[in-house]
Amino acid sequence: MDKRHILMLLAVIIISVAPLIIYSGHGEDDGYFGGADDSAGDAITETGYKPWFQPLWEPPSGEIESLLFALQAAIGALIIGYVFGYYRGRGESSE
Template sequence: MKKSTLIILSVICIVLFISPLIMYNGLGEDEGYFGGADGAAGEAIEETGFEPWFSSIWEPPSGEIESLLFALQAAIGAIIIGYAFGYWRGQSKKEE
């Protein structure tokens, strides 16, 4: 690859990386940016007048605990998937 092509691609990557940081500087969830689908879905359900027919057995005392539990759940899932792929890979190498 030519040096000029590499420089042009590098500049494009830098611009694509920095432009959202400049465009949304200082804006956050309060202004509606980076809200995610969970909040929009909850609002759409509330607009229909739906009332849940059960309540949670236990709610985490804080957002940090909720994030910890979510990260723990993701880690356990990653371990299970990694084990399954490793086992599958080991079995295929064993057959060879």
């Protein structure tokens, strides 16, 4: 292996392991890995905001919600991939 490859591999290992060492033993209960959505939701509810309406349907569990989000992302990726492929094929066929 080239020296540059070894250095890049070491950098990847260090970047991957450093958060595990820094945050070992800490979890979501300590405030780590909470995410911006939780912070924003808490900040909004502290102002006394009342929602204008309720959702028409809520997924029965977090797993279903994650599944629907992943499905939406996959459909979007398929559409974008199709459009890129279409225009690339169209450009190659005109030559």
